[in-house]
Every structure is written in structure tokens, then in C-alpha cells.
């Protein structure tokens with residue numbers, strides 16, 4: 001059976017939900033979950049529940065992979081060789097995008113990033129192009145498939161496996177080209193927009209920065225992150241880090257609730273692959289109603305508080 005590696009991302013000692021989706025995307029082969037930064041004993045059960053046959057703690061002989069992405073890429077390259085992996089999958093997160101690009105350059109192999117479907121048996125992946133207007137299926141003609149999967153694009157499905165703990169120490173040297181000196185984290189109680197399973201977004205209709213508290217109250221009930229359209233960001237109602245769209249973040253939650261967003265193509269480019277889209281807009285002819293699964297014609301300042309109360 002083909003061996004597939006999955007780079008696991010952790011948070012507060014636990015496996016990120018988005019990594020569980022990547023394990024499901026890797027189903028079909030014997031899955032080696034590669035853990036760079038956490039004690040594998042603490043994550044073994046979760047990874048085994050979602051299909052990991054092996055949970056490998058990948059460690060450097062010397063140096064700190066946490067502050068050297070080049071060393072982390074060297075470790076992954078060594079693990080691919082050690083376990084004869086035919087593919088390595090990861091999340092198209094900030095970390096995944098960084099490490100996989102370094103890894104592909106290091107190994108001189110092709111990389112397909114931000115995929116929404118993976119067919120390992122045929123080495124085919126699906127990803128969106130031209131701001132989400134088209135989807136392309138790509139066949140990778142290489143002995144190693146390197147790919148990152150868009151967060152939440154593949155729903156995590158339990159598939160119990162052995163989850164045997166292994167340890168692999170590589171003597172790879174740190175090229176020392178880049179050193180991470182500081183990581184500034186967002187507010188601890190706020191979900192990362194790109195990885196959130198539910199997002200509620202406020203558009204220009206939100207009218208003022210303080211009105212986002214209305215969406216935050218609803219988000220707290222839903223376990224959601226709060227996003228913004230570019231019009232809202234340009235008006236100074238929200239920071240750019242909250243912007244969804246072509247020039248903002250690409251998201252793919254299970255549920256996307258757009259409040260007072262017209263549905264411009266550039267906004268859709270960033271959230272088109274959401275599983276269920278709900279729109280609240282007072283204009284029944286707003287373009288977003290042609291693209292959503294459920295629509296509510298109404299004033300967001302009437303509808304959202306009622307929604308929050310019902311939740």
C-alpha cells in the first residue's frame with residue numbers, strides 16, 4: 001500500500017481541525033502523520049481516530065525547526081526519504097504554504113497548493129483558478145506528490161487506524177538563511193478566519209466599526225469567526241486581516257453568513273467554496289441572492305439580533 005505523509009499542525013497541544021480534514025484527503029494509503037512541534041503522545045489518539053497508521057515525531061539532531069523554516073523543510077525532506085512516502089499533504093495555511101514551497105524547492109519537485117480535492121491513486125488534484133471562476137483538475141507527473149489542501153475544503157471523517165508512535169531524528173543541518181524572531185498572534189479568543197468552520201461577514205452595510213459587535217455576539221453563539229468585505233475595510237470599519245476576497249483571505253467554511261454584502265465577484269473569489277452560503281440583504285435584487293443557498297431579505301440590524309437570540 002502506498003505511504004502518504006501528512007504534515008500535522010497543532011495548537012495549544014491539540015491537533016488543528018483543518019489537519020484532520022487533510023488526513024481524510026489522504027485516505028486510501030497508509031498514512032504517516034508527521035508532527036514537528038508537539039509531543040506525539042498527546043495527539044496520537046486524535047490522529048489515529050482520523051486515519052493515521054503512524055504518528056511520527058520528526059526532530060532535528062541539532063537546531064530549532066520552530067524558528068527555522070528551512071530546517072523544518074530539511075526535516076520533512078529527510079522523513080519523506082526515510083519512510084519512502086509517495087505523497088506529502090499539508091494545510092494551505094500560513095505555515096503550510098511556507099514549508100511546502102521550501103520543501104518543493106529543496107527537492108526540486110512540483111507543488112500544487114490550495115487544492116480542494118485530492119485523488120491520490122491517480123495523482124490528480126482539483127483547485128480553483130481565475131478568482132474561483134473555474135476549477136482545474138491537474139495530474140501531477142512526478143514520483144512525489146506535494147500538495148496543500150484548502151482549510152475545511154475536505155470534511156474530516158473518522159477512519160480509525162493504529163496510530164503507532166515513532167520517532168525520527170534527522171541530522172540535517174540548518175541552512176541558517178531565515179530565522180523567525182517573533183510571532184505576533186491575534187487575540188487568543190478569536191478564531192483564525194482561514195480555518196474557521198463558520199464565518200459571519202459584515203459588508204458596507206455594517207456602517208461603523210462598533211457595529212461589528214453585533215456580528216461578534218452572533219459569532220460567539222455559532223463558534224464562528226467574523227469577516228469583512230473590502231468596502232467595509234476601505235471604510236475603516238474593520239482591519240484588512242478580516243477581509244475576505246480576491247485581495248483578502250480565501251476561506252472555505254462549512255457555513256458562510258454574509259450580512260449586508262452585495263456579492264461582488266471579487267468577494268466571491270474568496271469564499272466561493274464555502275459549503276453553505278447564507279445572505280442577509282435588504283435589496284431583494286442584490287447579486288448575492290443569485291449565488292447563495294439561503295437568502296433573507298431584510299435589514300441586518302433587525303435580522304442578526306433575532307438570529308443571535310434564537311441561537
Ligand SMILES: Cc1cc2nc3c(=O)[nH]c(=O)nc-3n(C[C@H](O)[C@H](O)[C@H](O)COP(=O)(O)OP(=O)(O)OC[C@H]3O[C@@H](n4cnc5c(N)ncnc54)[C@H](O)[C@@H]3O)c2cc1C
Pocket residue numbers: 202203204205228229230231232243244245246247248249259260261262263264265266267270280281282283286298299300301
Ligand atoms: C481588484 C479588486 C479587488 C477586490 N478585492 C476585494 C476583496 O478581496 N474582497 C471584497 O469584499 N471586495 C473586493 N473588491 C471590491 C468589490 O468589487 C466590491 O466593491 C465589494 O466587495 C463591495 O463590498 P460590499 O458588498 O460590502 O459593499 P456594497 O457593494 O456597497 O454592498 C452593500 C450591500 O449591503 C446592502 N445593505 C445596505 N444596508 C443594509 C442593511 N441595513 N441591511 C441589509 N443589507 C443592507 C445593500 O443592498 C448592498 O447589497 C475588489 C475590487 C477590485 C477592483
